[in-house]
Every structure is written in C-alpha cells, then in structure tokens.
Amino acid sequence: MSTAAVQQSKAAAASPRHQQLLVTVFGLYAREHGGALPVAALVRLLGDLGVEGAGVRSAVSRLKKRGVLESVKLGGAAAYRLGPGLEEVFSEGDERIFSPHRARPDDPWLLAAFSVPESQRALRHQIRASLTRLGFGAVSPGLWIAPVALEKEARRRLARAGAGQYVEFFRARYAEAEHAEDGEGPGMPERVAEWWDLDALEATYVEFVEGQRGVRERWEGVAPSSAADDAAAFADYVSLLTQWRRLPYLDPGLPAEYLPPTWHGLVAEELFASLHAKLEGPARRHAERVLAG
Missing domain, CATH: 3.30.70.240 (Alpha-Beta Plaits)
Incomplete structure (x- = not known):
C-alpha cells in the first residue's frame, strides 16, 4: 500500500464526509429493506449523525452522479436504492470488514x-x-x-x-x-x-484507536437501555464503522509475526470487535424504529 493511498484514507477517516456516512447507512440497513431506503428516513438518520437536510441532499446528488444510488418509489414515497451490482460488492465486503482474516x-x-x-x-x-x-x-x-x-x-x-x-x-x-x-x-x-508502508499503516491504526477513545470510554460498562441510548449508539456505531471499513483494505491481513511488536493493527481489531459487539444491536434498533416511520 502506497504512502499516498494511506494518507488519503487517514484524511477521510479523520473527518467522514456526508457521502461516506450515507454509504455506511446503506451498507448496514438498505439490503434488509429490498436495497431501498425512504428519503424521509435518510434525512432523519443522517440528522442523528449531525448532517443537516441540505447536506443529505447534496451527498445523495453526488452519489447519484457516481452511480452509487438511484431514485425509486417506495410505497408511493421518494426513496433511493443502491446502484446495479453494488449489493454484491457490499456483501463481499462484509467478511473483509467485520471478520478480517490474518494470515x-x-x-x-x-x-x-x-x-x-x-x-x-x-x-x-x-x-x-x-x-x-x-x-x-x-x-x-x-x-x-x-x-x-x-x-x-x-x-x-x-x-x-x-x-x-x-x-x-x-x-x-x-x-x-x-x-x-x-x-x-x-x-x-x-x-x-x-x-508495504508499515509506518504509514501504523500511524493510521494509531489514529483510529485514538479517535475511538471517547467512544470506548463512553460505553465502557454501559448497556444501552432506552430509545435515547439506542440513538446515541447509532451515531457512535455509524461513525465507528465509517472510520474502520477502509482499514481492512489497507492492511490485507499480514502475519502478525512479520509486523513490529507494538503493531497497533491488532489493538485496533480488538477495539473494533468490542465496540461492534456492543453497539451494533442498539444501533439497528434505532434504525429500524426510524425506518418503521
């Protein structure tokens, strides 16, 4: 992996763009709803992530131009669905993102x-x-x-x-x-x-671990128990996944024995797995409430 590619990913991870958050939401929840999500629900869900309605519309417009999203009708209401062939791409990415394999x-x-x-x-x-x-x-x-x-x-x-x-x-x-x-x-x-540029990869992992420090501390010993907790878990989980999902593609699962002893990739994998296990369920409950109207 080139230094330039890693640096681009670090910049994206440090401040997720609206488009990246939108892609994460579609990857998480659209496939269970026929690949399509209503516009009203998208505005509400992205609002929970701090994105205003104008930002949602701008992000959708850019993704439509790239062929990532296309307009459809869902029960008579305006909606968007993933572009042709992208559900397969998302499904292929699930294992890489959620169950990274280390050689x-x-x-x-x-x-x-x-x-x-x-x-x-x-x-x-x-x-x-x-x-x-x-x-x-x-x-x-x-x-x-x-x-x-x-x-x-x-x-x-x-x-x-x-x-x-x-x-x-x-x-x-x-x-x-x-x-x-x-x-x-x-x-x-x-x-x-x-x-591989291990120094750049290490810096990217360190940035991820440091960036999720507040999320880890916020949920340590805490179990979401209310709708408000679920909404907070949703915001943290989508941000977590948006920042994480590039990392398994920068590091293809190199054997730990060939990596520096203080390699933060292993720490980052454990951190993501822990937060994913805690936040995925509550985040999904919140999303399903919103999608149910």
Whole structure:
C-alpha cells in the first residue's frame, strides 16, 4: 500500500464526509429493506449523525452522479436504492470488514503478475488501482503480492473491471526466507516492510484507536437501555464503522509475526470487535424504529 493511498484514507477517516456516512447507512440497513431506503428516513438518520437536510441532499446528488444510488418509489414515497451490482460488492465486503482474516507465516503468498500492452495504458493503471485497493503490496511494477486469502476477492474485482485476462495468479513461498534464518540476507519481516508502508499503516491504526477513545470510554460498562441510548449508539456505531471499513483494505491481513511488536493493527481489531459487539444491536434498533416511520 502506497504512502499516498494511506494518507488519503487517514484524511477521510479523520473527518467522514456526508457521502461516506450515507454509504455506511446503506451498507448496514438498505439490503434488509429490498436495497431501498425512504428519503424521509435518510434525512432523519443522517440528522442523528449531525448532517443537516441540505447536506443529505447534496451527498445523495453526488452519489447519484457516481452511480452509487438511484431514485425509486417506495410505497408511493421518494426513496433511493443502491446502484446495479453494488449489493454484491457490499456483501463481499462484509467478511473483509467485520471478520478480517490474518494470515499465518506458513500460509503461501498470492502473487499477481500482469503485462498490459502500451496501447492500453489506462487498463494497466486500473489493474494497479484495483490491487492497491485490495491491499496488495508491490514487489515490482508488474508483480504484486498479498496473503493467499485474497485470491477469490481479487479475481472477482478484476473480472468486474474487465481486466481478469491480463492478470495471472500464483501461490508461492519465499524461498530466500530459509537462507535468511542462517543470516544470509533479509527475511520476511524485512521484505514485508519493503512491500508495504508499515509506518504509514501504523500511524493510521494509531489514529483510529485514538479517535475511538471517547467512544470506548463512553460505553465502557454501559448497556444501552432506552430509545435515547439506542440513538446515541447509532451515531457512535455509524461513525465507528465509517472510520474502520477502509482499514481492512489497507492492511490485507499480514502475519502478525512479520509486523513490529507494538503493531497497533491488532489493538485496533480488538477495539473494533468490542465496540461492534456492543453497539451494533442498539444501533439497528434505532434504525429500524426510524425506518418503521
């Protein structure tokens, strides 16, 4: 993952845009309602997140232009639904976001090799962008690497981009690691630090943990027990998920043994899992109340 990509994600996480909050709300609740949410409910739910009606309309307009949302009627009322094919994309992301998998040292690596004709330079950029968004590290311009668990997801994403035929995948082990154990060259921790910008990733995780410190303290030892508590849990949970959902894509689940001893990624995973377990249910109760009218 490049430093620039990590820095962009850090900026987005520090102050979620209205569009990002709206996408989170759709990802959480629209699929259980036929993929569509009424405009009135969206305004109310985003209002609970501190977004005024004008901000909701502006965010919806931008997402419509990008094809993320489309207008529909729901019981005669104005509503919006996810664009074609996006429910599948959201479903694929559920496992990555809510149940991130961390590879083990004895797992094979996934190598993605591609060569694109100069006349299709835009496609080459698209392949690199797709692999970057999935969390692949770059060994060389045409050879990228990731934990093997990403294979199916990578194949699906490249196929949707029309680039699957240009990429070949290999499952491999780093043979030089055996020599490194004898002091003859760099081992996997050193190589991982070359292929991924671990310093930038660490800073992103630290920012997430620090940013959720207030939420953790607010709900520590507290069980939501009223409609007002549920509304507060909804606001905290949507913000939590909006800031978290990019991180599993920046860190593809690198083996903990190859990461620095003080790696905050593990702390962040535990924090998210804990807050998710506590807030998801109350947040859903609030959303369902609003969607019920």
